[in-house]
Amino acid sequence: MTTPIDCRISRRDLILTSALAGAGAALGGARNAWAQQKGLDIWWWGEQELPGLQKFVDSSIAAYKDTTVKSMLQDTAVVISQFQTAAAAGNAPDIQYLWNGIYHMESVWLGYLKAMNGLVKDDIIKASKPTILSHFGGNIYRLGWYPLPMFWCYNKVLFEKAGLDPENPPKTWDELLTACDKLKSSGVDAIGGGIQDGYWSEWYISHSLVQNLDNFGEMVQLFIGDKDFRDPKYHEHWVKLEELKTKGFLNKDMSSLELYPGIDLVVAGKLGIGQTVGTRLPADSKATGGKIGYMVMPVFGKGKLAGMPLVDMQGLGISSNAEDPAAAAAFLEFLNSPERLKAFWDTTGWLPSNTTFDASVIADESVRTMWQKWGLAPNISNITNLVPGQWYERAAIPTGQKIVAGEISGEQAGELASDVAKEWREFNTDMVDNYRKWADDLAKM
Amino acid sequence: MVMKSALRLQPYFYVLPLIVLLAFVFGYPIVRIFEFSFKMVRGVDGPWIGLRNYELVLSQGLFWESVLHNLQLLLAIPAMIAISLLVSILLYERLPGWKLYRIIVFIPFILAVPIIAVVMKRMFQFSGPVNEVLRWFSLDFMALDWIGSSNVALWTVMILIIWRESALGIILFLARLMSLDESILEAAKLDGATWRQRVWHIIIPQMRGVIEFFAVVSVITMLAAVFAYIFIMGGGRGGPGTATMVIELYIFNALIRTSLPGIAAAASVMLFLVSVLLIFPLFSARRRARAEEVGTQQ
Numbered sequence: 001m002t003t004p005i006d007c008r009i010s011r012r013d014l015i016l017t018s019a020l021a022g023a024g025a026a027l028g029g030a031r032n033a034w035a036q037q038k039g040l041d042i043w044w045w046g047e048q049e050l051p052g053l054q055k056f057v058d059s060s061i062a063a064y065k066d067t068t069v070k071s072m073l074q075d076t077a078v079v080i081s082q083f084q085t086a087a088a089a090g091n092a093p094d095i096q097y098l099w100n101g102i103y104h105m106e107s108v109w110l111g112y113l114k115a116m117n118g119l120v121k122d123d124i125i126k127a128s129k130p131t132i133l134s135h136f137g138g139n140i141y142r143l144g145w146y147p148l149p150m151f152w153c154y155n156k157v158l159f160e161k162a163g164l165d166p167e168n169p170p171k172t173w174d175e176l177l178t179a180c181d182k183l184k185s186s187g188v189d190a191i192g193g194g195i196q197d198g199y200w201s202e203w204y205i206s207h208s209l210v211q212n213l214d215n216f217g218e219m220v221q222l223f224i225g226d227k228d229f230r231d232p233k234y235h236e237h238w239v240k241l242e243e244l245k246t247k248g249f250l251n252k253d254m255s256s257l258e259l260y261p262g263i264d265l266v267v268a269g270k271l272g273i274g275q276t277v278g279t280r281l282p283a284d285s286k287a288t289g290g291k292i293g294y295m296v297m298p299v300f301g302k303g304k305l306a307g308m309p310l311v312d313m314q315g316l317g318i319s320s321n322a323e324d325p326a327a328a329a330a331f332l333e334f335l336n337s338p339e340r341l342k343a344f345w346d347t348t349g350w351l352p353s354n355t356t357f358d359a360s361v362i363a364d365e366s367v368r369t370m371w372q373k374w375g376l377a378p379n380i381s382n383i384t385n386l387v388p389g390q391w392y393e394r395a396a397i398p399t400g401q402k403i404v405a406g407e408i409s410g411e412q413a414g415e416l417a418s419d420v421a422k423e424w425r426e427f428n429t430d431m432v433d434n435y436r437k438w439a440d441d442l443a444k445m
Numbered sequence: 446m447v448m449k450s451a452l453r454l455q456p457y458f459y460v461l462p463l464i465v466l467l468a469f470v471f472g473y474p475i476v477r478i479f480e481f482s483f484k485m486v487r488g489v490d491g492p493w494i495g496l497r498n499y500e501l502v503l504s505q506g507l508f509w510e511s512v513l514h515n516l517q518l519l520l521a522i523p524a525m526i527a528i529s530l531l532v533s534i535l536l537y538e539r540l541p542g543w544k545l546y547r548i549i550v551f552i553p554f555i556l557a558v559p560i561i562a563v564v565m566k567r568m569f570q571f572s573g574p575v576n577e578v579l580r581w582f583s584l585d586f587m588a589l590d591w592i593g594s595s596n597v598a599l600w601t602v603m604i605l606i607i608w609r610e611s612a613l614g615i616i617l618f619l620a621r622l623m624s625l626d627e628s629i630l631e632a633a634k635l636d637g638a639t640w641r642q643r644v645w646h647i648i649i650p651q652m653r654g655v656i657e658f659f660a661v662v663s664v665i666t667m668l669a670a671v672f673a674y675i676f677i678m679g680g681g682r683g684g685p686g687t688a689t690m691v692i693e694l695y696i697f698n699a700l701i702r703t704s705l706p707g708i709a710a711a712a713s714v715m716l717f718l719v720s721v722l723l724i725f726p727l728f729s730a731r732r733r734a735r736a737e738e739v740g741t742q743q
Contacts, residue, residue, distance in 0.1 A: 077701055088489035106704060110488050188740060196593060197680035253571035255593025255685055389703035398686040405685055407595055423660065427501055427705060 040331055041093035045079045046314060049341075050146065052278060052348035059343060066325055080107070083319075092319040093329040098142050100313055101133040101385025108141050109434045113157060114318045115139035119329040124336050127355045131313045131381040132216060132445045134302055136438060142315035142330050144353035146344070149278035149374035150206060150382065151294040151311040153263070156392030158272045159293070164185040169293055171307075173216045173240065173300035176273075181250040183272035185439035189251035191244060191273040192404075194262025196255060201393070201400025203259075203275045206310060206382045208237030211301025217443025219383045223391060223421050224435050235414025240300055241403050242410040255405050279350055279371060294370065309374045313353055314381040351375060388424050388431070388444075395420040475717070498711035503513045508688055508712065511695045512661045514599055518667040519693070521610075526656060528607065529614025531585055534559065534644060536615070537622040549621075554612035562677035566592060591677060594686035600670075602678045602689055610666060614659050616641035621734070622648070622656040654734030659726040669720050692716050705735065 010227035036262045054073060061069045072093070074082060079097065084107060086092040092112060107113050116125055117140050128144035135141075156166035162182040170176040211221055212233045221227040222234060228233055244250055251271055254262065257382055265271035267284045274429050276284070276294070284292045290434035299307045316335075318328045334340060344352035345361055351371055364367040387396055399413035408416070425432055455710060474679070482498055485491040502508050531551055536543050553561060568574050569591035577590035589599040633643050649656075672693040675683055682689030682698075700709035 055481055081701060081702070085489050112488075196684065198682050198684060254591070256569070256571040256573070256588055258680065390705070393702055394687075395680065397682055397684065401685040402595070405590070405594055407686070423505065427708065430487070 010013065015391075023147040034309055035217045038071060040095060040324075040328055042069060042071045042098040042316075042331075043074050043083065043093040043095075044071060044095075044281050044316070045074045045076065045095065046074055050348050050350055052350075056344050056347040059347065060335055060340055063321065063340075063343075064331060064425075066330060066334075069331060081099035084110065084112060087319055087321055092321040094319060094322040094324070094391040095272060095331065096317050096319050097145075097316050098134075099385070100142075100315065100381065102388060103133070103385060104114070104142060104315075104317060105136060105434075105438065108136050109179055109431075112320050114320055114325055115141060115299075115323065116143055116329075118341045119318060119325055120332055122355065124190065124333055128315075128336060128353050129311075129313060129355065130292040130315050131311075132383050132442060133381050134315065135147075135441060135445065137441070142313075142317045143336075144313045145315050145335075146313075147346075147351060147353045147375055147380075148312040148382075149277065149310060149370060149384050150203060151208070151276065151278070151370075151374065152273060153266055153281075153284070154273045154295065155266050155269055155288075156291045156293050157269055157288075157430070158183060158186070158188055162272070164408040166293060169295040170298045171295075172179050173298050176298040177247070177249075180244070180247070180272070184249060188269075189265070189271045190249040190250040192249075192254045192271060193261065193265065194254060194257030194259050194276040195401050197258040198397035198401065199259040200254075200262060200275060201397045202384050204241060204278075204400055205237065205396055206384050207297035208240065208301075208439075209234070209274065209295075210303070210308075210310075210380065210383050211299060211306035212236060212303040213301075213383070215422065215443050216305075216381070216383065216386060216437040217441070219386050220442060221434055223388060223424060224432055224439060225421070225425060226439070229414045229417035232411075235410055235417065236301065237410075238399055238403060238413035239410030242413075245403060245406060250404060255401065278374065278414075281370060282349055282364055282367050285364055290366055291365070294366075305380055309377060309379040312381060312385065313376050315353075344433070388428065388435075390424045390427060391420050392425070393415070465641055478713050478717070481707055482714045484707050486706040486710070487704075489654045493709070498707045499715075502708055502711045502715070507687060507690065508692075508695060511683075511690045511692045514689065514691050515668050515671075517599060518603060518606065518671060519664065521607045521667065522660060522663045524607050525611045525614055526660060528611045529618050529659065530649070530652075530656070532611070533615045533618035533622060534648060541679040550615050551612055553615065558609065558673035559677055561609060562605060562674055566678055569601055587653055591683055592680075595686050598679065598685055598688045602674055605678065606667075606671060606674055610663060613662075617659055618652060621652050625651055651737060654730060654737040657730035658727070658734045661723065663728050665720060665723050665727065668715055668723070672697070 042057075044053075044057060057071050071404060074097065075282055078163070083092055083096050087107065087150055090183060098107075098112075098113075103114060104113065116130075120143060125140055127141060129147070129257070130140055130142040130144045151170075154166075154169055159166040159169075159179075160187070161238065162179075164179055164182055170179045176191075177303045183190040195201055209219070218227060222229060227234060232239075251257075251265065252263075257265075262271075263274050263276050263284075266274040266276070267287055280290070281294070294307055295308055316332060318325050318332070336352075338358070339355070341352045341354050341357045342361065344350075345357070351357065351359075351362075351367075353375075355376060359368055362371065384396060395417040399408070401415055402408040403410065452636065483493055483495060485494045485497070496628050536547050536550075540546070570576075571588075571593055573591075575591065577646045579585070589597050592598050595641050595682045629647060630643055633647055638646070669692075671691055675694055676697075679685075679689035679694070685693045693716075694711045696712045696716070699705045
């Protein structure tokens with residue numbers, strides 16, 4: 001039964017509730033309006049390695065009508081530190097450019113990134129191929145943006161001159177040694193590049209150490225102390241590099257050249273075989289009239305990952321500071337729309353990371369084949385993205401440089417790598433547990 | 446009484462805004478660096494861990510290797526002083542074309558370090574112009590892997606540092622020479638003193654203050670201001686291997702590349718304290734140089 005008082009109170013409550021609801025709606029509307037006015041922030045990197053990306057970002061922002069987006073191109077040296085500092089202060093952008101593996105996983109462990117699953121449509125996440133290095137604790141923390149296929153390249157003209165079949169590059173280590181011998185006999189430097197800035201050393205590990213691994217978790221176990229670089233299986237790749245050095249197959253100026261001038265030697269017909277990255281292929285192929293071939297590193301290892309094409313992936317993520325993660329996710333989905341994928345190709349001349357990309361627009365046969373063999377076929381990610389920074393700087397880079405300079409053996413490189421891994425554990429006691437969980441995750445995938 | 450106290454404090458009030466500004470610009474970062482050196486920093490903060498960062502830094506071989514390389518670079522200072530003295534005295538003697546020479550020797554100091562380091566790096570490549578010239582003169586045994594060999598790379602960087610930093614010495618020494626009392630040198634000439642005797646017994650003694658000043662500045666440079674040289678010549682990593690790693694790059698790597706701000710802070714604090722200790726002889730040398738100059742002018 002309802003009394004008049006009850007009715008009166010009810011009416012007052014109704015008025016009060018209406019007033020509150022109205023105020024709430026007004027405030028909410030104001031907040032939405034404010035959010036719309038504020039729009040999205042995206043901090044990105046990549047123009048440095050992929051000229052034209054700025055144009056793509058600008059055109060995407062101009063074409064996006066749901067909200068305003070402000071972009072900032074980051075400097076290479078501060079991509080991670082700038083984001084982490086801002087995230088700790090609660091001022092991180094909504095969308096952040098993320099390199100693969102540890103380069104964003106540390107931010108995941110610090111709680112600065114949101115999981116993409118549940119925010120971005122599953123089919124888009126899958127098509128963007130963020131790689132297994134973006135998985136942690138059952139979540140995915142990145143969307144793939146553009147791929148970086150990594151391979152060995154060779155000069156077909158030099159192969160022909162040396163009596164080698166330019167369409168059938170070496171597949172095994174023994175075949176490689178034979179090819180190097182013939183190239184050397186023909187009067188050119190057989191293999192190498194430039195290692196002065198260290199990146200050649202990193203790429204060599206990406207291609208070679210993986211050959212004796214059965215899964216990516218095994219790589220992480222080398223740092224947390226469950227495995228050891230002193231085990232011949234885990235430094236055989238450096239022994240192989242030493243072999244190339246002692247047989248005189250490496251170019252003599254390798255130690256004083258940087259990575260890209262080293263690759264230029266292959267393009268210029270002064271070096272038989274080198275290491276390169278997919279983004280160079282369109283230009284190099286054009287410059288040589290299609291005379292640059294590419295291959296998976298010849299196999300010596302016995303691990304399950306040996307002989308697989310290698311594709312690294314640059315990506316984008318959503319920060320935990322994002323006020324409207326759904327809006328950020330919507331913009332990322334927009335970047336993966338067919339029209340934007342085509343715009344990516346048109347502005348950068350390079351492939352977007354999406355398996356639904358219509359590759360028929362690629363005119364260069366070698367680039368299209370590479371996309372099919374590396375991008376769409378089963379491939380593996382870059383293991384050096386699992387490497388802690390300390391080990392990267394103190395072991396990954398110096399080992400290769402010292403072997404190439406003839407200063408240490410492959411076995412000594414293993415000892416150095418093991419010592420630095422131990423040192424890393426001492427310096428980063430708080431990180432070892434996270435790495436262990438990550439190793440467990442990766443071993444299961 | 447109150448009035449007197451207020452008058453006494455008045456000057457301090459005038460400089461107070463500047464002191465506050467300086468404290469904010471320099472004091473705050475220094476305090477934060479000291480604080481970080483006692484923390485395990487992740488992101489922008491972390492837990493207190495006492496002296497652990499210092500223990501880790503001091504027990505790391507790479508840190509001591511970096512210190513050793515900085516100390517090795519000190520060997521460049523006598524060469525820089527000798528070259529600067531010689532060139533500045535020759536310029537002072539007004540050799541034919543001395544004005545042109547003066548411009549040429551100043552140019553390295555005008556150009557930014559990264560520019561000359563990039564050019565030098567090209568020149569010293571194994572297949573670069575320096576080795577090409579040596580080979581052309583059949584001096585193949587001297588065509589070294591200047592920047593690619595661990596045994597040679599630091600000395601190559603030192604050559605670059607000597608070349609550029611000597612320009613500062615020449616500028617300073619020449620300025621001091623210009624203020625010398627020429628009548629003494631004229632008198633010595635009339636008395637039959639040779640060029641060598643004039644330099645050794647008249648010029649150098651009068652330049653003692655400015656030489657000391659340049660030496661102390663150079664010590665500070667070698668310990669705390671060679672980053673740009675090393676970064677470019679060492680492939681951005683103090684390479685090959687760790688052959689050109691110095692303390693500044695060690696700090697940079699710890700902060701930017703290995704995400705260890707606490708370690709970077711501990712190493713920075715140690716470098717800061719050493720630099721502060723060097724400031725006292727610097728001020729003392731500067732005072733002496735000024736006193737000499739004033740004495741000469743009077």
